[in-house]
Amino acid sequence: MPYVSNDDLPASVRDHLPWHAQDIYRAAFNAAYREYAAGARHEEIAHRVAWAAVKRCYVKDGDEWIERC
Numbered sequence: 132m133p134y135v136s137n138d139d140l141p142a143s144v145r146d147h148l149p150w151h152a153q154d155i156y157r158a159a160f161n162a163a164y165r166e167y168a169a170g171a172r173h174e175e176i177a178h179r180v181a182w183a184a185v186k187r188c189y190v191k192d193g194d195e196w197i198e199r200c
Contacts (some may be wrong), residue, residue: 132164133160133161133164133165134157134160134161136157137150137153140153140156140157144156147196148185148189148196149189149196149198151198152185152188152189152196152198155181155185155188155189156182156184156185157181158184159177159180159183159184159185160177160181161177162180163176163177163180164177187200188200
């Protein structure tokens with residue numbers, strides 16, 4: 132299901148990503164969820180797309196996500 136706000140994101144995203152990265156994740160997830168809605172694995176694909184979007188602008192350094200864009 133699409134996420135209305137960052138508070139709706141899974142705990143694994145909310146608890147580990149900075150606020151801006153959560154915005155990126157949510158926007159990418161929602162777009163991919165709509166784009167792949169016809170497929171049986173659309174939610175799984177949307178999560179993968181969202182993580183890929185975050186990793187374009189952030190890199191994980193130990194336990195922290197550092198912005199690189």
